[in-house]
Amino acid sequence: MDKNLGILMYKGKMYNLDNMNEEELEILKGSLNKDYQNLTKKLNILATI
Amino acid sequence: MEYNEKVETIDETQNASKEEFMQTLGELGEVMGKLGMVSMAIVKTKAIEKGESFTKAVEDKINAASEGIDKNSKAYEKYKDEISKVKADYKTAYEKIASHHLNKQEKIQLEIAALQGKMEMCYADIRMVNEEKAEYVEDNSTTMKEEISDTNKEIAGMKKEIMKRVKRGSMEQGDLEEASRLLNECKEKENNIINITNADKTKIEEFDQRAINSEAEIMDIENKIAEMKEFSRYLEDEKDRKTNEIMENRDKSLANVKSSKSLFEKAKMFLSKTFTSSTAKTEKFYQNTLKPMGAKVNQFIDEKIESLLGSDDEMYKTSINEIVPEEEQFKEEKGPRKSFKDLWQDAKDYGTNLKIGVKEKWMDFTQELSDKAKESYEKDVQKANKKDQVEMEI
Numbered sequence: 001m002d003k004n005l006g007i008l009m010y011k012g013k014m015y016n017l018d019n020m021n022e023e024e025l026e027i028l029k030g031s032l033n034k035d036y037q038n039l040t041k042k043l044n045i046l047a048t049i
Numbered sequence: 050m051e052y053n054e055k056v057e058t059i060d061e062t063q064n065a066s067k068e069e070f071m072q073t074l075g076e077l078g079e080v081m082g083k084l085g086m087v088s089m090a091i092v093k094t095k096a097i098e099k100g101e102s103f104t105k106a107v108e109d110k111i112n113a114a115s116e117g118i119d120k121n122s123k124a125y126e127k128y129k130d131e132i133s134k135v136k137a138d139y140k141t142a143y144e145k146i147a148s149h150h151l152n153k154q155e156k157i158q159l160e161i162a163a164l165q166g167k168m169e170m171c172y173a174d175i176r177m178v179n180e181e182k183a184e185y186v187e188d189n190s191t192t193m194k195e196e197i198s199d200t201n202k203e204i205a206g207m208k209k210e211i212m213k214r215v216k217r218g219s220m221e222q223g224d225l226e227e228a229s230r231l232l233n234e235c236k237e238k239e240n241n242i243i244n245i246t247n248a249d250k251t252k253i254e255e256f257d258q259r260a261i262n263s264e265a266e267i268m269d270i271e272n273k274i275a276e277m278k279e280f281s282r283y284l285e286d287e288k289d290r291k292t293n294e295i296m297e298n299r300d301k302s303l304a305n306v307k308s309s310k311s312l313f314e315k316a317k318m319f320l321s322k323t324f325t326s327s328t329a330k331t332e333k334f335y336q337n338t339l340k341p342m343g344a345k346v347n348q349f350i351d352e353k354i355e356s357l358l359g360s361d362d363e364m365y366k367t368s369i370n371e372i373v374p375e376e377e378q379f380k381e382e383k384g385p386r387k388s389f390k391d392l393w394q395d396a397k398d399y400g401t402n403l404k405i406g407v408k409e410k411w412m413d414f415t416q417e418l419s420d421k422a423k424e425s426y427e428k429d430v431q432k433a434n435k436k437d438q439v440e441m442e443i
Contacts, residue, residue, distance in 0.1 A: 008086055024093045032084045039077040042068040043070065
């Protein structure tokens with residue numbers, strides 16, 4: 001239970017994952033999910049060129 | 050020429066799209082890693098709230114994440130090997146973070162693994178270049194050779210015709226003019242052959258250059274890996290050296306405590322013998338003061354020895370953590386630094402306060418001087434008035 005997840009660098013900002021609450025984490029996850037969707041779309045286009 | 054240009058354009062497009070794809074795949078891997086960390090932080094928060102096992106929750110999450118990629122997508126079909134690799138790396142990183150915090154040594158190991166992965170990509174690139182080169186030679190060079198051979202045959206035929214015309218040299222039939230025209234045509238065809246050969250040579254050189262670049266990159270990576278391995282060995286030696294130092298210090302402390310205890314035992318025996326044969330007063334002093342004090346000291350030494358002997362593992366672990374501190378921990382320990390702006394403001398405030406203080410002191414001083422001068426002046430005036438009055442009275 002006491003494992004530390006440490007710092008996450010994202011878009012030039014530092015996030016200390018151990019000090020964030022669930023709501024803050026969900027917002028960060030939402031941004032990352034958007035990036036994930038965009039990159040997947042880009043990959044699909046590139047694969048068909 | 051048109052055909053070659055077209056081939057080059059297709060090659061360029063394909064290479065650019067492959068490069069872009071690999072780069073995007075890397076970015077996706079990074080985002081997936083970050084997403085994994087955030088998801089794990091959420092899992093951790095929820096597990097803590099419910100009082101459940103974090104490790105178990107993470108294991109469940111890994112199993113769920115490994116099923117998360119769309120296997121019907123064209124990208125998956127075309128690059129499934131690379132995706133499997135990213136997935137495997139992602140899972141390894143996930144497990145690694147879940148198991149424990151990475152220390153400096155482990156970070157180096159991960160970086161070395163990443164560099165080795167990059168090196169594998171370079172080897173793959175060399176293999177790909179060689180395949181492309183072989184394919185090009187098979188397709189283009191063969192066609193080109195046939196083309197050159199046909200053109201050479203044409204040129205030979207034209208040269209025969211030229212010779213025939215030159216030999217006959219009939220002005221009426223315009224032999225020389227025709228021979229001259231044919232010769233120009235021949236030269237043009239020969240130039241075309243040179244151009245085609247040069248273009249082919251350039252293309253082959255491009256392939257070779259790409260392979261050379263990848264080989265150079267491999268050498269560069271190999272050097273980097275060697276440097277990192279050396280640094281890793283240095284860290285390992287440094288850890289051993291510090292550990293030995295700690296152990297030696299511990300042994301010395303232990304020996305010191307043991308020696309103190311032995312001395313104390315001797316002193317206690319000496320005192321005990323002395324007081325046994327002494328008066329009732331000294332016996333009372335021994336019983337009420339020295340003996341309880343001795344017992345306390347004895348207990349303290351016993352506890353000290355016990356703590357030194359019994360805490361080997363903890364002490365070792367703590368020491369090792371101290372030797373290789375995490376960067377974040379290091380930052381946290383150091384605390385936030387004051388910015389230059391804040392320091393400058395502090396200096397300015399200090400200067401302002403100093404000025405106010407000096408000014409106040411100066412005002413006091415001048416006031417004091419002024420008061421004294423006024424007092425002295427008033428005295429002089431009084432004296433003068435008195436003198437005038439006396440003179441007038443006289």
